[in-house]
Amino acid sequence: MTVRKLDDLTRRQIMQGMVAMAAFAVAGSRGALAQSGNVTLPVISNKKFEGAKVIVESQSGPVISGPIQIFGPIWEKATGATIELVTYPFGQMFEKLRTELSSGAYTSDLINYQTTWGGDFMGGGLMEEVPEDVLKLVQADDIYPIFRKAMSFDGKTYGLAYDGNAHNLFYRRDLFENADYKKKFSDQHGYDLAPPDTWEQFYDVAKFFSSFDWSGTGKSYGFVEPMGRGTGGVYFLVGRGVSYSKKAGDPYVFFNPDDMSPRIAEPGWIQALEDWKKDLDAGPPGLAQYGFSESRPTFVSGQSAMITDWGDIGTLSYSEGSKVKGKTGTALTPGASKVYDRTAKDWIKPEGGSNHAPYLGVTAWLFGVPVTAENKEAAWDLAAFFCNPEASTKLVAFPDSGIQPSRAKTIQDPQPLIDAGMDPADAKQYLEAIGKAVGHPNAVLDLSIPGSGEYYNSLDVEASRFMAGEISAEQAMKNASDAWNQTTDRLGRDNQSKLYKAALAG
Numbered sequence: 356m357t358v359r360k361l362d363d364l365t366r367r368q369i370m371q372g373m374v375a376m377a378a379f380a381v382a383g384s385r386g387a388l389a390q391s392g393n394v395t396l397p398v399i400s401n402k403k404f405e406g407a408k409v410i411v412e413s414q415s416g417p418v419i420s421g422p423i424q425i426f427g428p429i430w431e432k433a434t435g436a437t438i439e440l441v442t443y444p445f446g447q448m449f450e451k452l453r454t455e456l457s458s459g460a461y462t463s464d465l466i467n468y469q470t471t472w473g474g475d476f477m478g479g480g481l482m483e484e485v486p487e488d489v490l491k492l493v494q495a496d497d498i499y500p501i502f503r504k505a506m507s508f509d510g511k512t513y514g515l516a517y518d519g520n521a522h523n524l525f526y527r528r529d530l531f532e533n534a535d536y537k538k539k540f541s542d543q544h545g546y547d548l549a550p551p552d553t554w555e556q557f558y559d560v561a562k563f564f565s566s567f568d569w570s571g572t573g574k575s576y577g578f579v580e581p582m583g584r585g586t587g588g589v590y591f592l593v594g595r596g597v598s599y600s601k602k603a604g605d606p607y608v609f610f611n612p613d614d615m616s617p618r619i620a621e622p623g624w625i626q627a628l629e630d631w632k633k634d635l636d637a638g639p640p641g642l643a644q645y646g647f648s649e650s651r652p653t654f655v656s657g658q659s660a661m662i663t664d665w666g667d668i669g670t671l672s673y674s675e676g677s678k679v680k681g682k683t684g685t686a687l688t689p690g691a692s693k694v695y696d697r698t699a700k701d702w703i704k705p706e707g708g709s710n711h712a713p714y715l716g717v718t719a720w721l722f723g724v725p726v727t728a729e730n731k732e733a734a735w736d737l738a739a740f741f742c743n744p745e746a747s748t749k750l751v752a753f754p755d756s757g758i759q760p761s762r763a764k765t766i767q768d769p770q771p772l773i774d775a776g777m778d779p780a781d782a783k784q785y786l787e788a789i790g791k792a793v794g795h796p797n798a799v800l801d802l803s804i805p806g807s808g809e810y811y812n813s814l815d816v817e818a819s820r821f822m823a824g825e826i827s828a829e830q831a832m833k834n835a836s837d838a839w840n841q842t843t844d845r846l847g848r849d850n851q852s853k854l855y856k857a858a859l860a861g
Contacts, residue, residue: 356427358440360415383820394753396426396746399432399492404733405435411737412452413467415442418667418757419518419720420467422741422750430740435570436733446585449475449808456481461727465734467517470505470718471811474804477508478854483724489735493743493800501793502761504720505800508591514721515742519761521715521792522594525654525668526550526661528684528780530569539563553709554595554630557661557689561637564660577637578661579650584819586646589811591663592631594714594816597799598691599623601712607713609802609810615852619814620829620836622702623695628716628821628828635822643822655679663688665716666759669785673776674754681778685788687711687795713792718801719761752777759789766790804854806842813838 369810413420420442427438441463443451449472450672455462456476468476476482485506493515495503506512540548551557561577568575581588600623601608610617617855618624635642639653647664654662655671657678662668672683690709693702707750722738724731740746750758751765752775760766766789769782777785792798802810814835821831843851 356425356431356438356440358424358442360442381410381597384606393587394402394749396740396749397431397741397743398430399743399745400736402732402736403435404730404736407436407730407733408439409465409730409733409737410439410792411465411467411734412441412443412463414448414757415444417599417755420549422753422756422758423554426741426746427737429502434733434736436730436737438737445587446856452476456725459727461729464726464728464730465738466723466725467720468723468802469720470803471801471807472803473505473508473513474807474854474858476723477511477513478805478857481726482513483726483728483731485515485723486709486735489515489739492739497744499761499763499766499793501715501798501800502719505803506605506721508803509854509860514719514723515738516719516761517722517738517742518720518758519793519806520665520716520717520719520759521713521789521798522591522663522665522688523668523713523788523792524550524661524663524686524688525672525702526684526686527659527679527682528784529682530564530660536563536569544545550684551689553692554598554627554689555692558630558634561634561661565637566598567658570658574639574658576639577657578634578663579638579642579645579653579659580663581646581650582631582635582642582822583646584815588646589815589818590714590716592627592814593811594688594716595627595630595661596624597712597714598689598710599626599693600695600697601710601797601799602694602696603797607855608690608799610843610855612852612856612859615848615855617836617839618697619839620832621695621697623691625828625832626691626695628818628831632822632828666785666789667755667757669759669772669777669781670752670754670756670775672781673778681781683778683781683785685781685785686789687713687788688787711795711797713795713798715793715798715800718803720757762787766793800859803858804851806846806851809842810839813842825861 366480423440431437453475493548498516498809504517506514506516512561537548544559551560565577580591597608600621653659655677673680690711692709694701694710728734747762748765748771750756751760752771766786769786772782775778817831817835
């Protein structure tokens with residue numbers, strides 16, 4: 356196997372790529388484990404591709420592309436083919452792939468891509484449909500329904516789910532069960548200390564745990580999460596915004612599907628942005644600039660009581676040097692105590708006291724074959740090698756692979772995680788919470804129409820201006836909404852409406 360890392364970076368792209376390096380120290384031990392034969396992936400077909408070279412494009416590792424480097428040689432030996440792996444930092448990847456695929460030239464045989472880019476790649480006619488025999492080979496029926504849906508666009512399947520994603524709340528279970536802390540919190544707030552069910556409770560809990568040095572390090576914080584511009588923090592703002600604005604039964608949380616007018620300037624989104632800034636009081640200094648390379652180590656090193664993140668925290672909790680193994684609980688992200696009703700143009704109280712709308716940000720990483728590929732059969736065989744049930748089970752338990760559960764078995768069975776080193780109580784709660792998120796009737800799929808990256812970037816820019824004190828929350832969301840309208844007009848409002856409806860159909 357050959358690996359080419361194309362790392363022509365700007366400062367911001369360096370920050371974006373740092374997510375892949377947050378726990379790089381454990382990568383060496385993982386590689387040794389794989390090479391020793393303790394971890395292997397099955398070869399599930401008997402096809403041979405002697406002399407063929409499959410060019411694979413992926414994200415700079417270890418996250419997402421790491422398993423290709425570690426386990427790819429197994430497939431090479433079995434098939435007689437070779438893999439050339441080309442990696443890009445996350446901050447460059449979309450534009451690099453879009454430029455290459457749109458050129459019509461042969462540049463790769465297999466790519467990893469996010470569902471966020473599905474509108475551009477699938478909807479743009481740039482990807483091959485998955486052959487029926489490949490879907491059978493990987494037992495696609497076992498893939499969780501919401502991730503199976505993410506593999507398709509307008510009724511056609513263009514990718515294989517490699518990784519499934521959802522935001523969850525991770526918290527220090529030992530702190531929440533401490534009798535002294537429970538009494539102190541109850542005395543202060545008049546209700547029991549528990550994983551927060553609403554964003555108001557989240558603030559109360561975070562402020563409580565930022566008020567004393569429970570870690571004994573002099574650095575004890577209530578929560579952390581990525582918030583910085585260009586770091587992926589915008590996904591966590593979206594996760595808050597949808598809870599205030601997503602009503603059950605209406606999948607169209609970002610736009611009015613008929614005229615594509617943005618919904619992000621509504622009061623629900625403004626409230627979410629104001630909450631985000633308020634919560635800074637309960638986090639570490641500089642939190643407004645944090646990315647994954649700061650937030651994840653802060654939690655895993657035992658300095659934060661809570662973190663909202665993707666499922667990477669679960670496997671990082673038992674990585675080398677972790678201070679939170681056996682202490683990490685997982686829950687749904689908080690819901691909203693009120694929801695904006697755009698029909699009544701007023702706030703309403705949700706049934707049960709909180710409106711949960713779990714955000715499946717970057718809903719899935721997929722393997723897909725470009726229409727310009729020259730080695731399509733070999734490429735699909737390689738994709739199936741990584742996306743079959745047994746491979747998925749092992750990769751989900753592989754620390755810092757970036758692979759989270761996407762299949763019914765990987766969501767329901769904690770034993771592979773326990774076998775890999777995860778605490779049994781942590782593993783059980785981890786999968787239960789992920790199952791609740793991805794199976795929630797009000798879950799929100801990621802935006803996946805052409806221009807999705809541009810839409811998110813506009814929101815990221817304006818939100819950061821509010822966080823810096825330059826403009827009000829209302830002005831920030833209006834500016835972002837105006838920018839979304841400009842993007843929609845440039846791409847074609849009628850076509851965007853058609854594709855938005857297609858992306859959420861079924």
